[in-house]
């Protein structure tokens with residue numbers, strides 16, 4: 407039932423066009439159903455020795471009108487199917503872009519792409535095959551049964567018995583088709599996810615000589631999809647001829663018992679011709695209903711997978727704004743504050759345990775600590791990719807949960823360590839999400855980040871495509887583009903994950919100077935693995951095991967934090983050997 411319920415819900419907004427398509431189909435069916443009556447008059451006339459030309463002309467006109475109504479009905483139906491599919495894709499992709507980040511941690515991107523493209527395509531076929539046809543089939547069936555009952559109830563009983571057994575057989579395969587459909591769609595999703603995995607990491611695949619391994623994985627998913635699709639095709643193929651057999655059987659039975667009734671004088675030859683002609687109008691709706699039922703079963707797997715995506719929780723702004731916590735002007739308040747923040751990706755094991763700190767509106771704060779300590783997790787919470795399990799994150803003294811996501815993220819810029827860029831030109835990437843930017847600002851930021859020289863060396867300057875994920879640029883260039891993008895958006899706080907990671911000593915020196923300049927205009931929070939980055943910070947937080955183990959200036963931490971002493975001692979040793 408789930409497939410039908412989902413389909414009805416999907417069709418709810420399209421009642422008008424669906425009713426239009428059904429009305430046209432109904433008109434076509436009614437026009438068809440009057441034909442046996444005229445045919446009976448024509449045959450009885452011919453049997454009596456004279457052709458009734460006006461009746462034949464009316465019959466021809468009815469054929470033409472029926473064909474036009476059905477053709478128009480089909481077009482309206484196809485049009486509605488396309489519009490529904492587009493809306494479904496818009497809803498689905500819009501939903502996917504707002505789904506909570508945690509859902510992406512759990513699922514596979516390729517499978518989500520398969521759901522947005524492949525599964526919606528399956529649903530389109532389902533709509534095209536089931537929507538109007540199924541409805542028209544039902545109407546046609548009711549009208550044909552009424553006409554047959556009026557023509558000869560006894561012969562109708564024969565037909566009902568034969569068609570009834572065909573429907574019984576159909577219902578038996580329906581459940582299996584649904585299961586096979588779900589397996590097939592899941593296998594198609596897995597195939598796409600595997601393909602995305604292999605092509606997304608193609609350099610790794612090549613470097614590890616893992617092409618045969620990946621090819622085998624892909625083939626396994628393809629084989630699973632093929633098997634499930636074949637199982638489904640087999641069941642549909644078997645039930646089609648079963649339906650045809652029932653139709654042929656019914657015709658034969660009607661002709662045999664009809665001929666007996668004609669010879670006994672219980673009905674005329676015209677009655678029998680009219681009945682058998684009307685039966686052809688019964689066969690078509692039965693076939694259409696059969697098609698619709700199997701289309702819904704085949705599409706139910708795709709519908710189910712689409713519904714699973716639509717059920718994923720999305721980021722939703724809370725409407726309530728709370729009063730400012732603490733006094734002072736906006737500039738005097740910390741731009742960011744963590745208050746006793748507890749958070750875990752899985753509720754059983756917290757990654758942050760009671761983290762608390764403030765970031766003033768100007769200057770640099772550095773986060774240092776061993777790998778896996780929770781530094782990136784602090785950034786993820788500051789950017790509101792996740793919400794704390796306990797405690798709160800405050801932006802300009804307000805609980806961040808009561809600010810819209812868009813406003814919050816406009817205030818908190820993020821530069822990740824691998825600085826992913828999007829396919830497009832260098833300019834597209836620089837201006838992405840930055841709002842209106844003057845040429846002067848763009849030139850200033852390009853100069854600050856050392857990108858002016860990079861752009862000058864590119865074949866089409868700022869309009870040079872950077873390739874998928876920005877692969878045509880070096881790691882250091884990508885990182886500088888990400889920093890420039892962040893600066894152009896003018897956030898109140900910039901989060902930087904080890905900004906000098908990919909830079910040579912000269913570029914590192916230049917960038918450190920730039921960051922010091924930026925820290926005069928806004929707040930900077932930097933995850934630092936290098937001492938050179940830490941040195942510029944006014945305040946340093948040592949994160950260890952999900953807590954702030956120590957906090958203070960360089961001098962204070964030299965005295966209070968063993969981890970910090972080790973970090974600086976290591977750097978000094980390296981510098982001595984350099």
Ligand SMILES: Nc1ncnc2c1ncn2[C@@H]1O[C@H](COP(=O)(O)OP(=O)(O)OP(=O)(O)O)[C@@H](O)[C@H]1O
Pocket residue numbers: 511751752757775776777778779780781782783784
């Ligand atoms: N998306 C995630 N889902 C589940 N666990 C995660 C996720 N991201 C991080 N973790 C876990 O949380 C812990 C903290 O990770 P985090 O990335 O914050 O550390 P980090 O201090 O930034 O480390 P590094 O310096 O190596 O980048 C680690 O144990 C990590 O395995």
